[in-house]
Amino acid sequence: MTTSPIKIIAGYAQIDQDDSALLHQQRAQYQTHLDAIQQRKITPTILTIDPLSTDWHSDQQPNHFRSGCAPIMALKQAQLLIEQGHEAVIISGDDPVKSGYGREERHQLMSVYADDYSIAQLYNDLANAFIKDNQSNEQQFLALADALFTNHIRSHKIAEQEGRAHFPAPESKWFSHVTPLFRGVDCANPLVDFSGRLLLCSEALAQKINCHEDSIVNVAGIGLGLLDIDEVKQLSLIARYEHLTQAYQTACKQANLDLTPLITDDKVLMEIYTCYPVVPLAFLISSGVVTSLDEVPGFLDKHLLTITGGMNLARAPWNNPALNGLIEMYHLLISGSHQYGLVHGNGGIGYRQGIAILEANHR
Numbered sequence: 340m341t342t343s344p345i346k347i348i349a350g351y352a353q354i355d356q357d358d359s360a361l362l363h364q365q366r367a368q369y370q371t372h373l374d375a376i377q378q379r380k381i382t383p384t385i386l387t388i389d390p391l392s393t394d395w396h397s398d399q400q401p402n403h404f405r406s407g408c409a410p411i412m413a414l415k416q417a418q419l420l421i422e423q424g425h426e427a428v429i430i431s432g433d434d435p436v437k438s439g440y441g442r443e444e445r446h447q448l449m450s451v452y453a454d455d456y457s458i459a460q461l462y463n464d465l466a467n468a469f470i471k472d473n474q475s476n477e478q479q480f481l482a483l484a485d486a487l488f489t490n491h492i493r494s495h496k497i498a499e500q501e502g503r504a505h506f507p508a509p510e511s512k513w514f515s516h517v518t519p520l521f522r523g524v525d526c527a528n529p530l531v532d533f534s535g536r537l538l539l540c541s542e543a544l545a546q547k548i549n550c551h552e553d554s555i556v557n558v559a560g561i562g563l564g565l566l567d568i569d570e571v572k573q574l575s576l577i578a579r580y581e582h583l584t585q586a587y588q589t590a591c592k593q594a595n596l597d598l599t600p601l602i603t604d605d606k607v608l609m610e611i612y613t614c615y616p617v618v619p620l621a622f623l624i625s626s627g628v629v630t631s632l633d634e635v636p637g638f639l640d641k642h643l644l645t646i647t648g649g650m651n652l653a654r655a656p657w658n659n660p661a662l663n664g665l666i667e668m669y670h671l672l673i674s675g676s677h678q679y680g681l682v683h684g685n686g687g688i689g690y691r692q693g694i695a696i697l698e699a700n701h702r
Contacts, residue, residue, distance in 0.1 A: 343557035344539065345421045346545045348372050352535035354505040355437070359534065362503060365670065368554070369538055376540065377426050377546040384425055386413040388432035391440065393656040395423040405685030407612060410662035411693025415561045417539050425545045430537040432659040437530045452571055459526060461571065461688050463518040468578035473624065475632050477520065483635055484525050484616040487567040490639045495648025506654060524651055526615040533656035535666050555700035556672050562586035562591030564692040566613040574688065583625040583692040590694040599627050601679060605642060608677045610664035612685040613649035622683055646671055665695065672699040
């Protein structure tokens, strides 16, 4: 058991118009703890994940975070705040990606790069650079993308069985290619409304408000790898994913864990960022979980990369997928048998990478 000054004590995520008993239970737990904190005259610091409506190129406001890595960056900020003496922090994300925007407005807001250079095409080019860097070829990459989707289907079926899934598997039309390297099922599906909260506090405050040991998850380690670059012009640098290796190693060092053998022993739940197949493949290589792409199919046969089904099957609320992953991981760690969980965040085309290692408090 690692010691951690920062504790997750509650969280909930509402997907679309979900009104399930499970959501009510999770929200009630969150509100009970929040009320107990506020009764002690403590006002939690709110860290906000910016929605799609926030201009991607605008100045970022204090305690606001943007990109797919934003929730991990916010978690790091929460860790720093609590270490500095703040007693409670809320990470908050709201984005009605499906219902809050018209189709044209949504597409316009998502066109954050050059108008003639779509995110899918950028990722296709990034994947080509990754293929070259790993001495692979297009045929192998396409086979690995299919193996990844099969892996996501397996985790999605588990989520369905446990009442955690919100959407059916994609229809057959999504299996057509949208770029040379990606089918529709390989791409993040943003059509979802999302509202999520994660409540964190110090160990001392958790004790004062009588949090049950079984409802606490420790934030054991957080690692960030951030590149200050023009992504479009430096895809080859991103494709090496040295900053993802840095993020993973930093998180493991902070957690005082060699996580890789625990992953291969199936002792770690994972929510790897799955916006396009190149990203989870990069995680597997950069973490050292596999030493080459040739080992990926064997790994995928034995281990699940996500707890949700990934960003096509579970949807991708713009900057919030990793927040959804953190919330889902929290609940699985307090209710299941695993001790560790890993959540990965990928920002932009990959210039920001974040890894969070969570640990159940009662094992």
